[in-house]
Amino acid sequence: GQNIDQPTEMTATEGAIVQINCTYQTSGFNGLFWYQQHAGEAPTFLSYNVLDGLEEKGRFSSFLSRSKGYSYLLLKELQMKDSASYLCAVKGSNYQLIWGAGTKLIIKP
Amino acid sequence: DTAVSQTPKYLVTQMGNDKSIKCEQNLGHDTMYWYKQDSKKFLKIMFSYNNKELIINETVPNRFSPKSPDKAHLNLHINSLELGDSAVYFCASSPSLQERGYNEQFFGPGTRLTVL
Numbered sequence: 001g002q003n004i005d006q007p008t009e010m011t012a013t014e015g016a017i018v019q020i021n022c023t024y025q026t027s028g029f030n031g032l033f034w035y036q037q038h039a040g041e042a043p044t045f046l047s048y049n050v051l052d053g054l055e056e057k058g059r060f061s062s063f064l065s066r067s068k069g070y071s072y073l074l075l076k077e078l079q080m081k082d083s084a085s086y087l088c089a090v091k092g093s094n095y096q097l098i099w100g101a102g103t104k105l106i107i108k109p
Numbered sequence: 110d111t112a113v114s115q116t117p118k119y120l121v122t123q124m125g126n127d128k129s130i131k132c133e134q135n136l137g138h139d140t141m142y143w144y145k146q147d148s149k150k151f152l153k154i155m156f157s158y159n160n161k162e163l164i165i166n167e168t169v170p171n172r173f174s175p176k177s178p179d180k181a182h183l184n185l186h187i188n189s190l191e192l193g194d195s196a197v198y199f200c201a202s203s204p205s206l207q208e209r210g211y212n213e214q215f216f217g218p219g220t221r222l223t224v225l
Contacts, residue, residue: 031211031212033213041218041219042199042216042217042218042219043152043199043216044216045213045214045215048211048213050211085150087152089152091212095212096154096157097154097214099151099152099153099154101149101150101151102150
């Protein structure tokens, strides 16, 4: 079967760094996405990885290892507005996105 | 201008009723989707439409029927609503389902459906 695993919830402190992990088992791989979803709002795109390595975009970075079926999202200099759910999604062999349940990130002052 | 819009934002209705949710995108995208997000926050794809043709139809009850009058619209009609249908329904669009590279999906604001 196809499976995306993420921690359910994480807590971090304002100004700190947090890493959110995602492991996946899918039939085929055509890229991995990270989305941010604030409570009561729609998911919005954060990053895309299709090759192994680190993609950096401002305070957010995303890493991919295809051989390990593993990705992480790294958030630096955390701000209160970063409190949200972070969804990992893999584009499988039929190009359909398979979504994880999301990691709820709580930022404390 | 809103990229992907849905109406209504909130929908409260009785069990057994029939209801529709409308979705429109002004991004010129070829593919549109309907997702259901339940209380556990799982996003589950229900339907995808690519150039007005249904290309993915997940194992959803046939009480749910997508209707696409043109490439910019994908409406969701639900017959005989049940309590378990209560969820947030998101419409989304992307340039093309078969796009091999970066192919971001843009989401509408969601419709919160409550069945009483």
